[in-house]
Amino acid sequence: MEAPPYSAAAVDVVRLPGGRSERDRVAVEEPLEIRIGGRPVAVTMRTPGHDEELALGFCLSEGLRPHAAHLPDDLAANTVDVDAPEFDPARLQRSFYTSSSCGVCGKGALEAVAVDSPRVESQLRVPLALVASLPDRLREAQAAFAVTGGLHATGLFSAEGELLCARGTSGGTTRWTRRSAGRSARVGSRSRMPCSR
Numbered sequence: 001m002e003a004p005p006y007s008a009a010a011v012d013v014v015r016l017p018g019g020r021s022e023r024d025r026v027a028v029e030e031p032l033e034i035r036i037g038g039r040p041v042a043v044t045m046r047t048p049g050h051d052e053e054l055a056l057g058f059c060l061s062e063g064l065r066p067h068a069a070h071l072p073d074d075l076a077a078n079t080v081d082v083d084a085p086e087f088d089p090a091r092l093q094r095s096f097y098t099s100s101s102c103g104v105c106g107k108g109a110l111e112a113v114a115v116d117s118p119r120v121e122s123q124l125r126v127p128l129a130l131v132a133s134l135p136d137r138l139r140e141a142q143a144a145f146a147v148t149g150g151l152h153a154t155g156l157f158s159a160e161g162e163l164l165c166a167r168g169t170s171g172g173t174t175r176w177t178r179r180s181a182g183r184s185a186r187v188g189s190r191s192r193m194p195c196s197r
Contacts, residue, residue: 002143002147003025003143003144003146003147003148004049004143004144005049006028006047006048006049007027007028007047007048007049007144007148008025008026008027008028008144008147008148009025009026009028010023010024010025011023011024011025011026012024025147025148026148027047027144027148028047028048029045029046029047030045030046030047030048030078031043031044031045031046031078032044032045032046032051032054032055032078032079032080033076033078033079033080034055034058034059034079034080034082035072035079035080035081035082036059036064036081036082036083036084036087036089037081037082037083037084037085037087038072038073038081039089041089042058044058047144048078050167051069051078051080052069052070052080053069053167054080054167055069055080055082056068056069056082059082059084059087064082064084064086064087065084065086066082066083066084067083067084067085068082068083069081069082069083070083124159126159130160130161133161134155134157134161137155137157137161137163138153138154138155138163138166141153141155141163141166142166153166153167154166154167155167
């Protein structure tokens, strides 16, 4: 199984104990600057790839209503520009803090923790056996994890257990979930998402 481009790199390592030198494959991480309307609002570390989806998912998780994400006009490397016309930078009273945490750290006040987003109404019920089978289905789609052991993923599944989208990164679940949410928003399938967050 071959890792997706830019997600893994070959490096020389020294194994301990013993000091044996060999080549190994490791997960790649680089910073990504997220801009809204050309204005920098956050920097996060991520495994390159699907950056527009990560930026959209970041905005959604912050309670914004992004319309699109794209490479910036200046073509700056490791940068994505988001169109979010309703974004009010004064509302947040902080710089966005991105990490692999859930996003609470770095907020300026408790009021900023609450995200203004519509409640998800769903009557979806999924059998336990189907839910238990999803990790194995997701692992089959994780080529970079198979190569490096250092990339994890989140998956977007249909109610029948069909894998609709798999997105991976090194580190935290917040980035994986943001990528899947961004992917879902990008293709207009938010109403089909099988989970509320």
